[in-house]
Amino acid sequence: MKVAIFGNQKFEVDFLLQANARFHHDLVFFKEGLHAGTASMVKGFPAVSTFPADDLDADTLAALAEGGTRLIALRSAGYNNVDLDAARKVGISVMRVPAYAPSAIAEHAVALMLTLNRHIHKAYNRVREGNFDLNGLVGFNMTGKTVGIVGTGKIGTALARIMKGFGCEMLAYDVYRQPDCIELGVRYVDFAELMSKSDIVSLHCPLTAQTRHLVNGKMLGLMKPGSMLINTARGGVVDTAAVIDSLKSASGLEYFGMDVYEEEGGLFFSDRSLTIIKDDAFERLTTMPNVVITGHQAFLTREALTEIAEITLENISSFEAGRPKQENLISA
Numbered sequence: 442m443k444v445a446i447f448g449n450q451k452f453e454v455d456f457l458l459q460a461n462a463r464f465h466h467d468l469v470f471f472k473e474g475l476h477a478g479t480a481s482m483v484k485g486f487p488a489v490s491t492f493p494a495d496d497l498d499a500d501t502l503a504a505l506a507e508g509g510t511r512l513i514a515l516r517s518a519g520y521n522n523v524d525l526d527a528a529r530k531v532g533i534s535v536m537r538v539p540a541y542a543p544s545a546i547a548e549h550a551v552a553l554m555l556t557l558n559r560h561i562h563k564a565y566n567r568v569r570e571g572n573f574d575l576n577g578l579v580g581f582n583m584t585g586k587t588v589g590i591v592g593t594g595k596i597g598t599a600l601a602r603i604m605k606g607f608g609c610e611m612l613a614y615d616v617y618r619q620p621d622c623i624e625l626g627v628r629y630v631d632f633a634e635l636m637s638k639s640d641i642v643s644l645h646c647p648l649t650a651q652t653r654h655l656v657n658g659k660m661l662g663l664m665k666p667g668s669m670l671i672n673t674a675r676g677g678v679v680d681t682a683a684v685i686d687s688l689k690s691a692s693g694l695e696y697f698g699m700d701v702y703e704e705e706g707g708l709f710f711s712d713r714s715l716t717i718i719k720d721d722a723f724e725r726l727t728t729m730p731n732v733v734i735t736g737h738q739a740f741l742t743r744e745a746l747t748e749i750a751e752i753t754l755e756n757i758s759s760f761e762a763g764r765p766k767q768e769n770l771i772s773a
């Protein structure tokens with residue numbers, strides 16, 4: 442099938458080409474992001490594959506449908522960037538990669554926790570400058586601390602396994618109780634209790650109308666002094682302005698690790714080092730010593746990229762054969 446690959450990054454091209462040796466699709470790579478202004482570039486492509494930064498709003502989908510596109514193959518699990526109602530209306534099916542190497546994201550959450558806790562980002566710079574002063578670098582033992590996991594699906598469960606190994610107590614909040622997590626010793630509580638009792642809160646739920654700004658000023662106000670918030674889920678789960686206020690007040694939340702950001706569209710996934718970033722909230726966060734930011738890279742392991750490429754191309758093949766893999770089909 443003729444497939445337009447949007448928003449492709451150098452790091453994933455080889456994985457897609459390698460996987461395609463088995464599927465034999467006609468892949469055409471577009472460096473641009475997909476939005477209403479670029480949708481007309483792919484007239485005549487029955488399948489379009491997209492990255493989380495692409496904007497699949499009603500206008501984009503209408504333009505794609507007009508050009509003959511019948512399938513959107515997301516190279517991601519999250520689909521908050523797609524207007525599914527609009528896709529249905531214009532007759533475009535949407536498929537995703539529901540699971541790929543969940544431990545990649547869980548391990549990145551742990552990397553953020555340990556970096557913040559042991560001040561690795563500060564220590565790295567100090568040592569390079571010949572500064573071996575240890576003052577200001579005191580951390581805490583993870584063993585015995587309480588970790589609150591918000592969303593115990595595939596990634597949250599992978600995190601629970603790692604945290605159990607660290608000897609942490611584990612609380613969780615989810616609309617569904619995962620038996621594997623209960624077996625690992627996770628105790629389900631309501632969200633307010635999780636926020637008030639956890640030393641570290643790690644977010645692993647999808648961004649939906651119910652979870653938008655789940656972590657808001659009121660909930661941040663419940664956090665213990667010296668606590669940490671880690672967001673590798675989606676930026677919108679957190680009210681960024683409230684997090685900045687909370688960090689500035691220095692009364693509860695002390696550390697913030699984020700891999701995703703509410704306004705990451707138009708910011709992440711490209712080199713902006715020679716431009717002036719106009720997002721003041723983001724820039725404020727970059728100035729704080731107790732904030733570590735990565736640019737949506739929690740998924741970025743060889744294993745995850747291999748799985749994303751293979752499942753995306755397999756989704757396209759199943760659609761082409763008229764039997765789209767039902768568990769990966771989110772809109773038809």
Ligand code: NAD
Pocket residue numbers: 518519539540543546591592593594595596597614615616617645646647648649651652673674675700701737738739740741
């Ligand atoms: P999953 O579907 O396996 O698990 C999500 C869990 O969240 C489920 O247990 C679900 O019941 C729970 N949930 C849904 N609505 C909720 C609500 N209102 N309140 C509490 N819990 C709720 O998904 P997953 O594979 O574990 O991925 C979780 C999220 O991680 C994705 O939606 C995506 O946004 C994010 N993600 C980020 C990256 C990254 O690179 N940073 C990569 C992959 C996924």
